Amino acid sequence: MSRKSKTPSRRQSTEDGPSTKIDWNTIGPDFSFEVHPYPPPNRKRKRDDLTEPQAQENPLTKKIEPMLYCVSPQHLWEDAKRYRKFTIARETFEVNDIILVQNEEDDPAPQVKSSKKASSVAEFLKNKWVAQVLDVRAGDEQHVYLRVYWLFRPEDLPIGRQPYHGTMEVIPSNEMQIIDAMTVDGKITIKHWDEDDDDADCPSDYVYWRQVFDTRKGKTGLSELRKHCVCESPANPDNPIVQCTSCKTWLHAECLEEEAVKRAYEKEGAEYPGEATTNGEMNGTKSITKKKRGRKSKSTGRSSTGQVALFKAELVSPSPDGDETTWKIRVTDLRDGDGEENMINIRCLICDAEID
Numbered sequence: 324m325s326r327k328s329k330t331p332s333r334r335q336s337t338e339d340g341p342s343t344k345i346d347w348n349t350i351g352p353d354f355s356f357e358v359h360p361y362p363p364p365n366r367k368r369k370r371d372d373l374t375e376p377q378a379q380e381n382p383l384t385k386k387i388e389p390m391l392y393c394v395s396p397q398h399l400w401e402d403a404k405r406y407r408k409f410t411i412a413r414e415t416f417e418v419n420d421i422i423l424v425q426n427e428e429d430d431p432a433p434q435v436k437s438s439k440k441a442s443s444v445a446e447f448l449k450n451k452w453v454a455q456v457l458d459v460r461a462g463d464e465q466h467v468y469l470r471v472y473w474l475f476r477p478e479d480l481p482i483g484r485q486p487y488h489g490t491m492e493v494i495p496s497n498e499m500q501i502i503d504a505m506t507v508d509g510k511i512t513i514k515h516w517d518e519d520d521d522d523a524d525c526p527s528d529y530v531y532w533r534q535v536f537d538t539r540k541g542k543t544g545l546s547e548l549r550k551h552c553v554c555e556s557p558a559n560p561d562n563p564i565v566q567c568t569s570c571k572t573w574l575h576a577e578c579l580e581e582e583a584v585k586r587a588y589e590k591e592g593a594e595y596p597g598e599a600t601t602n603g604e605m606n607g608t609k610s611i612t613k614k615k616r617g618r619k620s621k622s623t624g625r626s627s628t629g630q631v632a633l634f635k636a637e638l639v640s641p642s643p644d645g646d647e648t649t650w651k652i653r654v655t656d657l658r659d660g661d662g663e664e665n666m667i668n669i670r671c672l673i674c675d676a677e678i679d
């Protein structure tokens with residue numbers, strides 16, 4: 324993969340226009356193009372770097388403003404022949420494909436065999452970057468370049484991964500770059516998850532996007548997501564969410580579980596540790612009712628404040644052949660060793676109707 328060069332020899336003359344034939348053999352393997360958002364940075368530039376700005380729409384969505392950009396050195400970019408397709412290690416890629424790009428931070432990138440399994444794809448995303456091909460240009464076989472828009476993994480955002488970001492989530496952006504085609508390491512399909520469509524399947528086993536990121540706005544560049552529940556926050560599709568049959572509000576499993584724990588405390592006349600703590604945070608039962616992926620909570624029975632929790636709650640999904648035909652919450656009494664369990668019906672946190 325690594326193509327070492329001795330001296331990248333850049334073409335010296337800037338007097339010739341793009342019409343002059345360029346000998347790509349004189350272009351070193353370490354050579355790279357640069358993309359500048361337009362207007363270009365305020366510094367003295369070579370004559371041939373002054374390009375006309377181009378507008379690039381994001382092929383995935385019109386929700387992000389097109390980037391106005393210019394490429395330098397322009398004459399080489401213009402000289403390179405344009406293609407619809409390119410082939411790396413016998414795999415053919417096309418314009419608009421979503422590609423995986425080697426992440427140089429991980430060295431060497433662990434080899435994960437291509438698999439349809441969700442966990443493998445999630446594993447894959449840990450070690451690769453994701454981009455969409457916008458333009459393929461080649462000077463010759465050794466000089467193939469791709470102009471791409473990056474799709475951010477949540478952990479690569481300026482604000483980092485948020486609680487609502489799913490494992491399989493990527494975020495289209497208007498961050499553009501020109502990369503060497505040799506850094507491409509496979510392709511994936513992604514789907515758009517339309518959160519406003521209540522009938523749309525909640526993504527669980529494929530890579531999806533719903534949010535967009537305007538990189539020019541930095542930390543404030545992330546688009547708004549649909550808010551749910553009494554807590555008015557977005558949903559993480561890795562965690563269950565239940566819709567009230569009466570008022571149609573979607574409720575987070577975590578919030579329903581917290582409410583169930585609270586009620587159990589009230590019933591026993593015990594003080595609920597989740598409220599009115601000294602620092603004013605809801606830190607009582609969150610830590611023990613919080614779900615891990617796979618919903619195997621390793622409960623220590625101890626809250627983050629150090630108090631011993633009396634109850635824990637877990638949302639139980641209806642199973643066609645099981646005991647439960649509707650969503651229930653299993654409340655476990657942690658005070659004795661047996662862990663007495665109670666299945667309770669769910670009440671909406673907004674309208675108080677029973678959910679069936």
Ligand SMILES: [Zn+2]
Binds near residue numbers: 575578
């Ligand atoms: Zn909530």
Ligand SMILES: [Zn+2]
Binds near residue numbers: 569571672674
């Ligand atoms: Zn309701």
